[in-house]
Amino acid sequence: MALTGDLSTFSFVDIFQILARDKRSGILLVEWTDMTVAYYVKEGEIVFARPVDRVFRVYAERDFDNLIDKLRISKENLPKTIERFLITKLGSKEGVFSFTPGFIRYNSDIPVNYPIEKLIMIASRTLTPEEVERKISDELLTFERSQDYMEKIRKAELTREEEKVLMLVDGERSVMDIRRESGLDNLTVDRTLYGLLALSAIKRKRREKKQKPSITLELLAKIIERIKEL
Incomplete structure (x- = not known):
């Protein structure tokens, strides 16, 4: 490489x-x-x-x-x-x-x-807003902790603020929610999320697409009625 x-x-x-x-x-x-x-x-x-x-x-x-x-x-x-x-x-x-x-x-x-x-993590604390935006581009993004996140952060020596952000990552809160609930400034939150992503301690949660029913209830009722008439 x-x-x-x-x-x-x-x-x-x-x-x-x-x-x-x-x-x-x-x-x-x-x-x-x-x-x-x-x-x-x-x-x-x-x-x-x-x-x-x-x-x-x-x-x-x-x-x-x-x-x-x-x-x-x-x-x-x-x-x-x-x-x-x-x-x-x-x-x-x-x-x-x-x-x-x-x-x-x-x-x-x-x-x-x-x-x-x-x-x-040291390097993540020096990221500019422009650099952070490359990965934290949307305040509605949702992240979740990796299964082995404790192992990933073991050597990282997170600050108290970074630990706070990590604990707020739960697969439900958006970036906007974490910013608000952490009480930290937006750049600190976003830098931390960027660093945790680089550590693979967290990952982006994909939004599940709701499958549309292949047949509507109204159409199903009409089919049933037609069958009864046979």
């Missing part, structure tokens, strides 16, 4: 959702307006981030353990690179990205302090 795009039209919530779904290892490269950063992905989890001055150098180092040894970074300090070069930049909407699977070998266990589920 080769994934490329522009951050102005493709949010990090969507990027993280794909990484979580596919559980691939590789390198996510983002060319921000002020720097280029390589994010190292192991089985769908982002484990390390570093700025690079030449893109080709990202693919020159193929062994992860050797790379961090060369950079003199301990495994315990890997999460700090994610905080500095990813989390602080999630609000930026300018830049292009590409994910290339492979290239890097992980020969040992790497600590995951920022599970991809947690990153999805």
